[in-house]
Amino acid sequence: xxxxxxxxxxxxxxxxxxxxxxxxxxxxxxxxxxxxxxxxxxxxxxxxxxxxxxxxxxxxxxxxxxxxxxxxxxxxxxxxxxxxxxxxxxxxxxxxxxxxxxxxxxxxxxxxxxxxxxxxxxxxxxxxxxxxxxxxxxxxxxxxxxxxxxxxxxxxxxxxxxxxxxxxxxxxxxxxxxxxxxxxxxxxxxxxxxxxxxxxxxxxxxxxxxxxxxxxxxxxxxxxxxxxxxxxxxxxxxxxxxxxxxxxxxxxxxxxxxxxxxxxxxxxxxxxxxxxxxxxxxxxxxxxxxxxxxxxxxxxxxxxxxxxxxxxxxxxxxxxxxxxxxxxxxxxxxxxxxxxxxxxxxxxxxxxxxxxxxxxxxxxxxxxxxxxxxxxxxxxxxxxxxxxxxxxxxxx
Amino acid sequence: xxxxxxxxxxxxxxxxxxxxxxxxxxxxxxxxxxxxxxxxxxxxxxxxxxxxxxxxxxxxxxxxxxxxxxxxxxxxxxxxxxxxxxxxxxxxxxxxxxxxxxxxxxxxxxxxxxxxxxxxxxxxxxxxxxxxxxxxxxxxxxxxxxxxxxxxxxxxxxxxxxxxxxxxxxxxxxxxxxxxx
Numbered sequence: 001x002x003x004x005x006x007x008x009x010x011x012x013x014x015x016x017x018x019x020x021x022x023x024x025x026x027x028x029x030x031x032x033x034x035x036x037x038x039x040x041x042x043x044x045x046x047x048x049x050x051x052x053x054x055x056x057x058x059x060x061x062x063x064x065x066x067x068x069x070x071x072x073x074x075x076x077x078x079x080x081x082x083x084x085x086x087x088x089x090x091x092x093x094x095x096x097x098x099x100x101x102x103x104x105x106x107x108x109x110x111x112x113x114x115x116x117x118x119x120x121x122x123x124x125x126x127x128x129x130x131x132x133x134x135x136x137x138x139x140x141x142x143x144x145x146x147x148x149x150x151x152x153x154x155x156x157x158x159x160x161x162x163x164x165x166x167x168x169x170x171x172x173x174x175x176x177x178x179x180x181x182x183x184x185x186x187x188x189x190x191x192x193x194x195x196x197x198x199x200x201x202x203x204x205x206x207x208x209x210x211x212x213x214x215x216x217x218x219x220x221x222x223x224x225x226x227x228x229x230x231x232x233x234x235x236x237x238x239x240x241x242x243x244x245x246x247x248x249x250x251x252x253x254x255x256x257x258x259x260x261x262x263x264x265x266x267x268x269x270x271x272x273x274x275x276x277x278x279x280x281x282x283x284x285x286x287x288x289x290x291x292x293x294x295x296x297x298x299x300x301x302x303x304x305x306x307x308x309x310x311x312x313x314x315x316x317x318x319x320x321x322x323x324x325x326x327x328x329x330x331x332x333x334x335x336x337x338x339x340x341x342x343x344x345x346x347x348x349x350x351x352x353x354x355x356x357x358x359x360x361x362x363x364x365x366x367x368x369x370x371x372x373x374x375x376x377x378x379x380x381x382x383x384x385x386x387x388x389x390x391x392x393x394x395x396x
Numbered sequence: 397x398x399x400x401x402x403x404x405x406x407x408x409x410x411x412x413x414x415x416x417x418x419x420x421x422x423x424x425x426x427x428x429x430x431x432x433x434x435x436x437x438x439x440x441x442x443x444x445x446x447x448x449x450x451x452x453x454x455x456x457x458x459x460x461x462x463x464x465x466x467x468x469x470x471x472x473x474x475x476x477x478x479x480x481x482x483x484x485x486x487x488x489x490x491x492x493x494x495x496x497x498x499x500x501x502x503x504x505x506x507x508x509x510x511x512x513x514x515x516x517x518x519x520x521x522x523x524x525x526x527x528x529x530x531x532x533x534x535x536x537x538x539x540x541x542x543x544x545x546x547x548x549x550x551x552x553x554x555x556x557x558x559x560x561x562x563x564x565x566x567x568x569x570x571x572x573x574x575x576x577x
Binding site: 172 | 557564
């Protein structure tokens with residue numbers, strides 16, 4: 001066989017599968033070709049280093065946002081500030097009992113590890129929700145429980161992104177999810193939402209019998225024997241990404257809330273995230289449940305109610321402070337969910353799971369309005385490119 | 397610039413435009429960056445290419461990727477040509493050879509100076525090469541396969557290796573020469 005040409009040698013370095021068997025055999029046995037190949041590889045490596053210098057990753061979400069603005073002929077800056085959803089949660093928690101329920105709901109529904117810390121269950125892909133009534137005394141008792149570090153080691157995954165985005169299309173692009181938007185917005189709510197996304201995050205927790213014993217001894221609590229299967233067992237949790245749409249209440253909204261808010265006080269939050277997934281290296285959900293509920297300080301009545309839940313691997317217990325709020329099962333867009341409201345009628349929330357996606361709608365609204373918003377959710381369209389009809393380009 | 401932006405897995409993006417953007421925008425930027433050595437100009441080129449494409453074609457057009465690669469390549473080459481006069485002035489005046497890659501600067505002044513000098517040499521060397529050699533280097537080192545590079549350049553796939561090897565040898569030789577000012 002003839003010697004390989006420089007072009008053939010060069011391509012074999014980058015795309016080995018492109019060569020024929022005869023070429024590869026020749027290269028293996030021909031010293032001349034092998035030496036030329038080495039020279040070409042050295043030159044290529046030098047060029048690669050030269051041209052790769054300073055090649056930072058592209059911020060694709062920002063790039064897409066800029067592109068959408070140019071496509072729409074916008075002057076540049078996004079219309080309106082984009083308040084963080086955390087502002088919404090904090091503000092409501094501070095001023096409204098109703099939104100405290102919503103915040104609690106999101107906290108529990110979106111961070112299952114937190115449920116471990118308060119004696120509830122980490123569960124594997126929840127598909128239904130059960131209200132667990134808590135009295136003020138129960139809450140005080142649960143607060144007195146030690147945190148997770150008393151039972152093992154918690155490790156967080158890499159920090160996830162948290163950023164404002166321009167709309168549902170951009171949120172969909174940033175998260176890879178089909179983002180839903182409500183067709184119905186109550187008249188007390190301004191119809192222009194601001195969007196934010198939080199990236200996927202993960203955490204793991206390793207149970208440790210030794211740590212549990214030491215922690216119990218240090219706090220002079222009776223040490224509860226860690227079941228053999230639980231010691232060393234690792235729980236992995238994957239949560240997110242989460243998309244938040246925050247809507248403001250219009251001026252002149254509900255008078256009870258006006259007393260407590262500025263005019264830009266957000267009035268509605270629509271959130272969605274893939275169902276959190278929890279995996280275990282050994283212990284079953286039932287093992288964990290039994291151990292945690294047996295901890296000294298967990299109210300016996302509460303433990304009995306959680307233990308009575310049929311299948312803990314698919315059911316998320318949501319704590320409801322019964323002196324301030326109520327909950328009822330509902331059907332949202334054909335899926336089973338749980339609606340919650342505060343006893344004074346100031347605010348409501350509903351959470352449900354549909355085809356692997358966890359949805360939550362919460363706001364300073366009546367239960368009827370929140371359910372109407374929830375039932376009106378539909379998948380947002382993104383950028384559509386239509387040849388020769390630029391006026392039909394739809395941008396969100 | 398954002399170093400830790402999470403990119404959704406391509407298979408989870410349903411929208412045709414978003415899939416195209418996710419796949420091809422970084423490559424268009426990379427092509428332009430290897431010709432212009434300016435991240436901001438490179439992004440402008442990629443944005444222009446996508447804008448022009450979107451006004452003319454469907455996102456799921458089978459030729460979308462090729463169209464965008466060619467548009468980014470030609471647009472970046474045009475920018476180079478437009479700037480030729482300015483660059484000639486720059487060559488005569490070392491003071492104007494300021495680093496273009498401000499975004500890539502580090503906080504180490506010595507490192508920054510060395511890097512800028514190296515980039516100046518590379519830009520200078522590339523300017524002395526033929527357009528075809530510059531193009532094959534930009535396309536291939538932006539991550540395009542040999543087949544994609546061939547389509548973008550309008551040549552046979554078998555010829556890409558030859559052109560690439562010659563371009564790499566030429567660039568190596570040019571860099572090792574004292575740059576003319």
